[in-house]
Amino acid sequence: MSDTYLTLKQTSEGLYKEKGSKFLAFAMPVRNVEETKVILDEMRKEYHDARHICFAYIIGAEGKETRSYDDGEPSGTAGRPILGVLMSNKLTYTLIAVVRYFGGTKLGTSGLINAYKEASDDAIRNNEIIEKTIDKVMSVHFEYAFMNEIMRIVKEEEPIILEQQFDMECMLKLSIRQRDYDKLKTKLEKAAVCQPSGAFKIEEIEMEE
16 A cells, blocks of 8 residues: 555646636645635635635545535536546645636536636646655653663654653654654664663554544
């Protein structure tokens, strides 16, 4: 199983116009569903005069959590084509929202599908797709006597130190790529066995998506 995924680097905009209607698309990386709700609430306030604000998102390293929303447009003409753009680009942790200002002329089913797709595509083109790793986090609790050996291993394996505490009882919170997690854990556990007796504990920390 791959421990990487694709998402967007930043927030970008796209635009599509058809028969007086304007479709303004926003594409952006998001961390979780709660963040998408906050963003969409803010957009509804900012674009309160728009006829529709349709969206789709994919969340999760494996892209298991998805949603599309038509916001009053005919079923399947807005959210689904937006979601299709996300899926065709193999994106996750990504939200696309499209604000529509009605121009007075109905576009029909195929016209709407094309408009929401083109606006979304334009927003993606104006962004950058990046690859990110799936990381795991551990906390290591140990007595000071373990310090030198543990820091040697940390230097070798190069996890990101998210948090550290050095007293009589020490703690490191480390983040490392999923594929390298077991190797780091095994090295730390072996080092602990070779050191003077004392408290030593490793805990895996579940990270919120």
